[in-house]
Amino acid sequence: MITLCAFANTADDIKVIKQQDREVIERFKSYLNINTVQPNIDYYPAVDFLKKEAKRIGLESDVVEIVKGRPHVIIKWKGRDPSKKTVMLNSHMDVVPADPAKWNSDPFEAFWDLTNNNIYARGSQDMKCVGMQYLEAITNLKAQNFVPERTVYVTFVPEEEVGGHGGGMNDLVKSPHFDKLNVGFGLDEGLASPDEKFEVYYGERVAMWGIIEATGAVGHGSAFIKNTATEKINRVIQQIFNFRSSQEQELALRPNKRTGDVVSINLTSMKAGHTKDCGETYQMNVVPRTAQVGFDIRVTPHVPIKQVDEQVNKWASEEGVSIRWVQRSEEHHVTDLNDEHVKVFLDSLKSANVTFNTGVFPAATDARFLRAKKIPIIGFSPMNLTPVLLHDHNEYLNVDVYLRGITIYENVIKSITK
Numbered sequence: 517m518i519t520l521c522a523f524a525n526t527a528d529d530i531k532v533i534k535q536q537d538r539e540v541i542e543r544f545k546s547y548l549n550i551n552t553v554q555p556n557i558d559y560y561p562a563v564d565f566l567k568k569e570a571k572r573i574g575l576e577s578d579v580v581e582i583v584k585g586r587p588h589v590i591i592k593w594k595g596r597d598p599s600k601k602t603v604m605l606n607s608h609m610d611v612v613p614a615d616p617a618k619w620n621s622d623p624f625e626a627f628w629d630l631t632n633n634n635i636y637a638r639g640s641q642d643m644k645c646v647g648m649q650y651l652e653a654i655t656n657l658k659a660q661n662f663v664p665e666r667t668v669y670v671t672f673v674p675e676e677e678v679g680g681h682g683g684g685m686n687d688l689v690k691s692p693h694f695d696k697l698n699v700g701f702g703l704d705e706g707l708a709s710p711d712e713k714f715e716v717y718y719g720e721r722v723a724m725w726g727i728i729e730a731t732g733a734v735g736h737g738s739a740f741i742k743n744t745a746t747e748k749i750n751r752v753i754q755q756i757f758n759f760r761s762s763q764e765q766e767l768a769l770r771p772n773k774r775t776g777d778v779v780s781i782n783l784t785s786m787k788a789g790h791t792k793d794c795g796e797t798y799q800m801n802v803v804p805r806t807a808q809v810g811f812d813i814r815v816t817p818h819v820p821i822k823q824v825d826e827q828v829n830k831w832a833s834e835e836g837v838s839i840r841w842v843q844r845s846e847e848h849h850v851t852d853l854n855d856e857h858v859k860v861f862l863d864s865l866k867s868a869n870v871t872f873n874t875g876v877f878p879a880a881t882d883a884r885f886l887r888a889k890k891i892p893i894i895g896f897s898p899m900n901l902t903p904v905l906l907h908d909h910n911e912y913l914n915v916d917v918y919l920r921g922i923t924i925y926e927n928v929i930k931s932i933t934k
């Protein structure tokens with residue numbers, strides 16, 4: 517028997533929601549209610565919630581801490597053949613900060629707007645939805661007496677939003693705990709898509725963060741001094757923006773290209789000015805000896821990292837100009853779309869009439885650590901007809917989109933665990 521609950525925001529707007537779906541949504545809301553905002557997160561309330569969820573479904577769970585206070589929750593659904601490589605369904609527990617003043621509701625209340633059937637919460641798209649959808653899909657499959665051939669690990673990891681280091685996925689993959697999982701294929705986060713087609717990611721751009729510093733002549737602020745640091749850094753900035761425009765144009769001229777297909781660069785810091793004793797006040801009549809800019813480059817796998825490296829070195833080739841890298845990767849790791857597991861995954865989407873684009877994730881996710889270990893990983897968050905609001909104000913997910921995502925995962929899990 518199906519019980520129906522009726523909700524009304526206004527007399528002429530009545531939503532009827534099945535009791536079973538309401539329970540599913542309440543569980544999603546409960547996870548969203550747990551504050552896991554970076555930095556210095558107390559993860560244990562989320563860990564306790566997930567352990568209880570595992571128990572509800574009838575699955576074993578394990579908590580692994582490579583770094584104290586940075587727990588990974590690993591939920592195991594035992595397959596019929598433990599000798600086979602396993603499937604990893606990954607999501608991260610942490611979320612980015614939300615400014616309540618810019619939101620229409622408390623970001624952790626998980627406000628259910630019944631007029632539009634949307635749930636507003638930090639993490640509703642990135643990516644508490646995905647973690648709960650995995651668990652709901654398994655709940656439904658177990659109710660159908662489905663038993664996977666391969667073992668499935670549903671992993672909830674910390675510290676993704678701060679780069680996956682300091683006890684996050686970067687450290688988990690290097691630990692013996694990870695080797696024991698024997699992962700052969702995995703899913704991790706993707707992005708929402710505003711239209712009907714879903715987004716499937718087989719790779720991501722690599723980040724190169726650097727600082728270019730110029731040193732030049734100093735002197736009185738009233739003189740025409742030659743070779744100043746600020747003149748030199750100005751030439752660097754111009755070259756950076758010329759390059760930035762060329763990439764932006766390439767994106768604009770080719771409608772089939774997406775952000776993940778080009779190289780992006782942004783100036784993220786600028787510093788110059790003479791200060792006494794490193795004070796806060798600048799000496800306004802002194803031409804400073806140094807000037808520097810910091811930048812964030814994201815290199816698409818379609819462009820060799822070496823090529824970008826040479827480009828940046830050219831910008832910093834003038835006398836008195838130098839470059840220092842804060843963080844950079846030396847290699848792209850992409851998942852082969854012809855890999856047998858990936859083909860099964862894509863076929864499972866097609867058989868469920870899910871249309872999709874395949875592409876390169878524009879930013880960084882934990883998938884990069886797994887791809888570096890040659891494990892095929894696909895980035896996929898089943899959110900179509902949804903504006904991309906990750907890290908934005910009033911992040912939300914529509915309830916129907918969320919529920920359809922669970923059905924999609926049921927189909928996907930049935931296929932990829934064979």
Ligand SMILES: [Zn+2]
Pocket residue numbers: 608642643676705
């Ligand atoms: Zn995320």
